[in-house]
Amino acid sequence: MSATLKVRVWRGGAQGSFQAFEVPRHASQTVLDVVIHIQRALDPTLAYRYACRVGMCGSCAMTVNGAPRWTCRTHVDRVSHKGELTLAPLRNLPVIRDLVTDMREFFDKWAAAKGQFAGERSRADDFDKVMPESPARRAADAGIECIGCGVCYAACDVVTWNRGYLGPAALNRAWTLVNDERDRQALERLRAVAGDAGCHACHTHMSCTKRCPKHLSPTAAIAGLKRAVAKAAMDGEL
Ligand code: SF4
Ligand code: SF4
Ligand code: FES
Numbered sequence: 001m002s003a004t005l006k007v008r009v010w011r012g013g014a015q016g017s018f019q020a021f022e023v024p025r026h027a028s029q030t031v032l033d034v035v036i037h038i039q040r041a042l043d044p045t046l047a048y049r050y051a052c053r054v055g056m057c058g059s060c061a062m063t064v065n066g067a068p069r070w071t072c073r074t075h076v077d078r079v080s081h082k083g084e085l086t087l088a089p090l091r092n093l094p095v096i097r098d099l100v101t102d103m104r105e106f107f108d109k110w111a112a113a114k115g116q117f118a119g120e121r122s123r124a125d126d127f128d129k130v131m132p133e134s135p136a137r138r139a140a141d142a143g144i145e146c147i148g149c150g151v152c153y154a155a156c157d158v159v160t161w162n163r164g165y166l167g168p169a170a171l172n173r174a175w176t177l178v179n180d181e182r183d184r185q186a187l188e189r190l191r192a193v194a195g196d197a198g199c200h201a202c203h204t205h206m207s208c209t210k211r212c213p214k215h216l217s218p219t220a221a222i223a224g225l226k227r228a229v230a231k232a233a234m235d236g237e238l
Contacts, residue, residue, distance in 0.1 A: 058149025152208035168208035168218030175221035
């Protein structure tokens with residue numbers, strides 16, 4: 001291991017450029033450690049985002065040597081190429097500054113896919129119980145651990161080509177709720193994802209599934225939505 005790492009970091013907005021830094025190497029160093037070192041020791045104006053530093057919040061996601069990753073869970077040893085690292089903001093989202101993207105369109109699409117739970121019970125009612133071993137519960141569980149980090153969205157080429165496409169995270173969320181027995185707007189949700197910008201735009205590249213740090217499969221969720229939309233259309237419900 002050489003004593004230092006050469007790091008190129010995106011600076012500025014969409015029309016910015018890469019700036020080179022040299023950072024000391026350490027054992028078990030993460031990519032986020034490198035970014036923090038640059039900001040604390042070399043250039044305090046560097047903008048980036050993180051919160052938990054332990055793979056819980058997803059806010060540290062960036063493009064690391066061309067691929068979207070959680071930087072706090074990525075060891076430099078695994079991704080540096082010939083002692084070099086290139087860091088850029090997440091793809092497919094507007095850049096605010098340096099390594100920080102504007103996540104608004106990502107969450108707007110989440111809402112457009114009706115990603116909010118809509119139950120019918122009030123605070124006065126008992127819990128709506130869903131048995132852990134039931135098929136519906138297992139189907140909902142498959143995608144429920146999504147924390148909205150945007151890594152899959154940045155990995156998806158269809159989002160790049162078609163900026164209206166709802167994208168893997170919003171569709172994964174929609175499928176999770178379609179499978180939630182307590183939710184009462186499954187049909188509205190299927191309508192929301194049935195259009196040109198919805199599940200049928202997915203080309204099944206699997207990039208989202210390959211890159212999701214939570215090991216979820218938005219691709220499988222989207223396939224489920226395609227089947228459910230087709231069935232609802234055949235049943236005359238859409
Ligand atoms: S599906 Fe995975 S990669 Fe996509 S937003 Fe959720 S946790 Fe992140
Ligand atoms: S499987 Fe679909 S959503 Fe996932 S990256 Fe490919 S085109 Fe995008
Ligand atoms: S800082 Fe929270 S997941 Fe990386």
